Amino acid sequence: METVAMLEQxxxxxxxxxxxxxxxxxxxxxxxxxxxxxxxxxxxxxxxxNVDPADPHWPERDRFILSKGHCSGAFYAALAARxxxxxxQLKTFMDPLSKLNGxxxxxxxxxxxANTGVLGHGxxxxxxAALAARxxxxxxxxxxxxxxxxLQEGSNWEAAMTAQQYDLDNLVVIVDRNRIQQGDFTENxxxxxxxxxxxxxxxxxxxxxxxxDHAALLELFGxxxxxxxxxxxxxxxxxxxxxxxxxxxxxxxxxxxxxxEHLAAAAKELGVEVML
Amino acid sequence: xSVGDATMVEAVKLFDCRDAFSKTLEALxxxxxxxxxxxxxxLSSTKLKDFKAQFPSRFVNVGIAEQNMVGVGSGLxxxxxxxxxxxASCFLTARAMEQVKVDLAYSNSxxxxxxxxxxxxxGQLGATHHSIEDLAWTRILPNLxxxxxxxxxxxxxxxxxxxxxxxxxxxxxxxxPVRAVHPEGYxxxxxxxxxxxxxxxxxxxxxxxxxxRALDAADALAAKGIAARVLNMSSxxxxxxxxxxxxxxxxxxxxxxxEALTAGGxxxxxxxxxxxxxxxxxxxxxxxxxxxxxxxxxFLLEHFELxxxxxxxxxxxxxxxxx
Numbered sequence: 001m002e003t004v005a006m007l008e009q010x011x012x013x014x015x016x017x018x019x020x021x022x023x024x025x026x027x028x029x030x031x032x033x034x035x036x037x038x039x040x041x042x043x044x045x046x047x048x049x050n051v052d053p054a055d056p057h058w059p060e061r062d063r064f065i066l067s068k069g070h071c072s073g074a075f076y077a078a079l080a081a082r083x084x085x086x087x088x089q090l091k092t093f094m095d096p097l098s099k100l101n102g103x104x105x106x107x108x109x110x111x112x113x114a115n116t117g118v119l120g121h122g123x124x125x126x127x128x129a130a131l132a133a134r135x136x137x138x139x140x141x142x143x144x145x146x147x148x149x150x151l152q153e154g155s156n157w158e159a160a161m162t163a164q165q166y167d168l169d170n171l172v173v174i175v176d177r178n179r180i181q182q183g184d185f186t187e188n189x190x191x192x193x194x195x196x197x198x199x200x201x202x203x204x205x206x207x208x209x210x211x212x213d214h215a216a217l218l219e220l221f222g223x224x225x226x227x228x229x230x231x232x233x234x235x236x237x238x239x240x241x242x243x244x245x246x247x248x249x250x251x252x253x254x255x256x257x258x259x260x261e262h263l264a265a266a267a268k269e270l271g272v273e274v275m276l
Numbered sequence: 277x278s279v280g281d282a283t284m285v286e287a288v289k290l291f292d293c294r295d296a297f298s299k300t301l302e303a304l305x306x307x308x309x310x311x312x313x314x315x316x317x318x319l320s321s322t323k324l325k326d327f328k329a330q331f332p333s334r335f336v337n338v339g340i341a342e343q344n345m346v347g348v349g350s351g352l353x354x355x356x357x358x359x360x361x362x363x364a365s366c367f368l369t370a371r372a373m374e375q376v377k378v379d380l381a382y383s384n385s386x387x388x389x390x391x392x393x394x395x396x397x398x399g400q401l402g403a404t405h406h407s408i409e410d411l412a413w414t415r416i417l418p419n420l421x422x423x424x425x426x427x428x429x430x431x432x433x434x435x436x437x438x439x440x441x442x443x444x445x446x447x448x449x450x451x452x453p454v455r456a457v458h459p460e461g462y463x464x465x466x467x468x469x470x471x472x473x474x475x476x477x478x479x480x481x482x483x484x485x486x487x488x489r490a491l492d493a494a495d496a497l498a499a500k501g502i503a504a505r506v507l508n509m510s511s512x513x514x515x516x517x518x519x520x521x522x523x524x525x526x527x528x529x530x531x532x533x534x535e536a537l538t539a540g541g542x543x544x545x546x547x548x549x550x551x552x553x554x555x556x557x558x559x560x561x562x563x564x565x566x567x568x569x570x571x572x573x574x575f576l577l578e579h580f581e582l583x584x585x586x587x588x589x590x591x592x593x594x595x596x597x598x599x
Contacts, residue, residue: 059356107384113354115383118374124344125379128351128359135312135334135357142351155375158344166336 003046007214010081011041012270015243017080017090018073019258019266020276025094027102031253033074035178035211035238036145040078042217043143050140053083056110062140063129065114067122068147068176069103070255076100076109084111091276120153122146123173127159130171130231141224143172149181152190157202160231164203169225172232173204176211178240182254199233211236243270290453294392296428297449298323300435301360305331308439310358314338316345321451322362322392342367346375349387358386358439365391365407365448366398373413380444381417388438393451394424395485395535396568396576403567412540414446415513421466422512424448426487427456430510433464441466450535452485452573457508467511469519475503478591479523481546482533483509489577490533492584497591504591509542517549524550529557529594533587535577538562559590 001009014037022028043049043064050062066075073093080087085099092098099108103117114125126144133140146156163171177195179186186192199206205226209216217236226232240254241247244266247256258266267273305311305327312334313327319337328335336352338345342363349361361368368391369376380387391410398405415422423438423445425431431449438445457472464470472487473494482490487508494504505527507519523530530550532543543560550556561582568576577583581590 063354105382114350115378118378120343121347121375121379124347124375125351125354127344128348128353129355130351131336131348132352132355132357135352136355155341155343155347158338158341159347161341162336162338162344162348165339 010045011038012272014077017077021093029070031240032071035240038212044078044082048221063142065122065144069116079111119150120155124159130168141170160202163231168231174234178238180240204233205230206233208235211238291428293431294323296431300432314361316363318363342371346372350379350385353386360388362390365394369410381420389446394448397451399573408536411536421445424483467514469516470508473506475505477503479505479527479530481507493587496588524554524556531559533561
């Protein structure tokens with residue numbers, strides 16, 4: 001199958017798996033799972049990330065940090081699809097003593113680089129990892145996916161200043177710009193526009209992309225860094241709840257839990273079957 | 277030294293433990309290319325100017341940004357480095373506590389957190405700059421080891437140990453001048469109390485800058501015929517419960533003394549052990565649930581009776597109350 005078509009299908013599989021997991025656990029973050037699914041599919045299944053599921057702690061691997069740790073459903077589905085653990089294990093999402101915590105735990109699950117879930121932590125950690133690569137003169141890169149509402153946490157901007165000061169062109173920040181946070185649209189809460197000039201002002205090379213266009217994502221991630229000597233910021237314009245009409249652009253679906261009827265409708269719209 | 281010199285009264289040498297800290301860190305960096313330092317604009321207060329000069333590529337200054345600093349430390353550890361994250365303890369712990377909890381303790385990151393000028397060392401600067409909460413905050417966190425060295429030798433040994441230890445450690449390093457309290461040949465061991473002086477009437481448990489005052493109190497008690505045992509509990513976590521239980525069984529009570537709030541710190545740790553396993557009389561000396569006023573560090577220690585006399589009086593009170 002052609003890569004882009006394959007990624008479209010994988011993105012939708014991630015979506016349906018994440019929704020099925022949330023249906024199973026009764027808790028989850030459907031809206032963000034669905035907005036980030038195509039980005040995760042491109043990074044992991046489009047082989048942008050140089051990682052090895054057989055040797056998850058390989059020192060020279062690329063690091064991916066899910067700063068918006070609440071989107072663990074989509075993240076776990078992507079890690080399983082990439083082979084870090086059996087897809088079967090997704091059924092244990094949030095079960096008692098499961099390795100699939102509500103938010104990722106690197107000490108429990110292969111492929112998780114950082115314990116996230118509290119917002120504003122991923123970017124500083126990513127900056128530290130990028131500095132480590134620099135100190136060790138190693139070529140690996142660090143990708144970090146942040147939420148747009150998450151950027152209201154000041155620690156992100158502290159880290160952005162460090163990335164600029166140290167010319168970390170081995171760092172790629174991806175903003176999942178779905179425009180909705182837990183309680184409302186970002187612009188009704190704390191305005192985050194204009195997004196690109198913020199990052200440019202903090203010294204990043206910035207490019208916007210349709211976060212659901214796999215061809216565009218592949219092409220863009222294939223030419224990192226955007227500018228030698230500068231950290232990169234990719235603003236992925238996404239739709240919260242993307243791919244499932246009843247959830248799209250609805251703040252209530254931030255942590256909405258799909259029913260069995262929702263799952264059946266979603267499967268139909270996404271054109272994939274539940275494979276858990 | 278000639279026989280005659282031995283009779284001369286020697287001025288007691290006092291040390292700033294930050295010197296032992298920074299010199300040891302330089303030595304560790306020379307031996308191990310994974311060692312790096314992260315500071316928050318605190319180049320001079322951490323005494324790392326020489327480190328920066330020798331290892332510029334392994335020195336990161338994140339500016340005035342403590343939350344970011346701790347996260348950067350966690351990321352450096354993820355990338356195979358062993359970062360020493362250094363800043364004034366008041367800012368490092370209070371400002372970045374969520375990062376300490378999640379990025380270091382919960383993640384079990386191999387980061388060494390160095391809280392400098394802890395306690396009331398910044399006396400006159402006031403409660404914003406005092407770090408008397410940090411013992412309680414740090415010692416309750418799973419995975420995080422906590423060390424409060426008492427003198428330069430122990431500071432250097434704790435630093436050397438920290439590099440071999442895989443996992444997060446909080447080192448609480450004062451700038452208040454202290455004298456050497458350990459005998460020659462002392463070996464620091466994480467999780468072990470150091471017996472500075474034996475005695476079977478009462479036990480004084482101290483750490484950090486107050487260890488020498490505990491020894492002075494024991495001298496004063498000895499002059500009154502009271503044999504005080506002095507334990508340096510530099511290892512706040514893991515905690516040497518056995519040494520505490522032994523003290524409870526073989527002496528008549530325990531006085532704890534710390535340059536910290538009396539709630540949740542050294543006294544709290546001792547009380548937790550005693551309450552469950554062997555209740556014994558206690559006195560807990562420290563800052564009693566208030567923000568300290570302004571005044572020099574020495575003044576504040578006097579103000580809160582964290583002195584040889586204050587410790588002596590607490591011991592006498594305990595023994596009298598128990599009789």
